[in-house]
Amino acid sequence: MDRYTRHIPPPCEEEIRILHSDEHILIVSKPAGLLSVPGRIVKDSVLQRVRSSFPEAVIVHRLDLDTSGLLVLALSRHAVKELNRFFRERRVTKEYTAVVHGCIRHDMGVIALPIAADWERRPRQRIDRLVGKASSTKFYVHDRLPNSTRLLLKPETGRSHQLRIHLASIGHPILGCDLYAHEAAFAASDRLLLHARYLAFEHPFTHEDVSFEDEGAF
Numbered sequence: 001m002d003r004y005t006r007h008i009p010p011p012c013e014e015e016i017r018i019l020h021s022d023e024h025i026l027i028v029s030k031p032a033g034l035l036s037v038p039g040r041i042v043k044d045s046v047l048q049r050v051r052s053s054f055p056e057a058v059i060v061h062r063l064d065l066d067t068s069g070l071l072v073l074a075l076s077r078h079a080v081k082e083l084n085r086f087f088r089e090r091r092v093t094k095e096y097t098a099v100v101h102g103c104i105r106h107d108m109g110v111i112a113l114p115i116a117a118d119w120e121r122r123p124r125q126r127i128d129r130l131v132g133k134a135s136s137t138k139f140y141v142h143d144r145l146p147n148s149t150r151l152l153l154k155p156e157t158g159r160s161h162q163l164r165i166h167l168a169s170i171g172h173p174i175l176g177c178d179l180y181a182h183e184a185a186f187a188a189s190d191r192l193l194l195h196a197r198y199l200a201f202e203h204p205f206t207h208e209d210v211s212f213e214d215e216g217a218f
Contacts, residue, residue, distance in 0.1 A: 036062035069196025082204035095198035101185035
């Protein structure tokens with residue numbers, strides 16, 4: 001499986017789409033293949049790009065390199081404090097779309113499997129019932145395709161690689177996943193078919209409920 005992992009990604013030519021901005025928050029749609037923050041070698045990232053227009057922007061959560069979709073960034077000190085608190089207290093609603101290998105028979109379900117870092121195979125995570133942190137993902141079948149299933153995913157926790165490892169652990173890895181998919185599922189797509197489609201939270205300044213959607217391209 002190691003041969004699938006690309007530690008230095010090819011350049012991402014796709015642009016970030018800005019969906020909303022005000023004095024306190026910035027909502028963007030991240031393309032697949034772009035880092036959320038600069039890495040040790042590759043500096044091109046959401047944060048680097050948006051700071052050309054929003055120099056005060058601060059990342060308060062991240063998406064994996066190969067995951068596309070919605071990110072919220074803070075544009076004020078007050079927003080940094082409040083958004084970090086919202087994420088810590090699990091007051092941010094997140095939904096994802098994914099296409100997985102095979103046909104999932106049940107229309108909905110919950111995957112509750114504890115996750116721990118797999119230090120010997122970093123950056124991978126592993127299911128570990130002894131020392132893993134409690135992790136839960138709800139899934140709903142959107143439609144069934146000939147050899148795959150399109151899902152709506154609602155993570156109840158925010159562990160690293162949670163959606164990817166949870167789905168792989170039940171025998172339905174996300175197509176194009178270079179970390180947890182078997183060879184057939186990895187080869188089925190030239191990108192990871194995982195997209196952050198929905199974000200909802202309390203606005204850190206107005207305290208109104210706000211929500212944002214981005215259906216993605218698959």
